Amino acid sequence: GENVEQHPSTLSVQEGDSAVIKCTYSDSASNYFPWYKQELGKRPQLIIDIRSNVGEKKDQRIAVTLNKTAKHFSLHITETQPEDSAVYFCAAITGGGNKLTFGTGTQLKVEL
């Protein structure tokens, strides 16, 4: 069935360093890959997304890359700041409609 694997489960970086979170998906028909950020006690919020016809997308300090052949996509955060500390979820559209399959999440901690 559809599956999205996410690594690492926890990530600790120093302020100003870069953070990379990786995900792989199993459904070759998946064509949309969003990333959500969830701060403690808050709702998941969409931070960036990419479609299968694009290899890379950037928005200020955040970028996402997609390798369709290998079925993996990654989130890159540069110049990390304490407010980047949160749980990050990758996801992929699987099946028809708007069914998102989520990865298990990465707890990112940016230390001063």
Next chain:
Amino acid sequence: KAGVTQTPRYLIKTRGQQVTLSCSPISGHRSVSWYQQTPGQGLQFLFEYFSETQRNKGNFPGRFSGRQFSNSRSEMNVSTLELGDSALYLCASSDPQGSNEKLFFGSGTQLSVL
């Protein structure tokens, strides 16, 4: 525009009871999805409704059901509650006029089953 609104914010029930959760999507959004979030399992897809029709369904038992009304508001119902149903239930809506896949989440209903 107001965001996705979920009520109630917190619920405490006992085993065997049933519960109904409500979700009001962003104005103009016709797709509403429901997800269960637990510390161990992450975000699990329950079902999606579009124009009052269930378009997708996840791998949850029949105790979990939902519906959507003509104004796009949605409800989900869980019958015969079990301890394992304790979770944060998130609703998300999307805009078929724009980028259909962009989901906007509500703050969720935290359900505790005792």
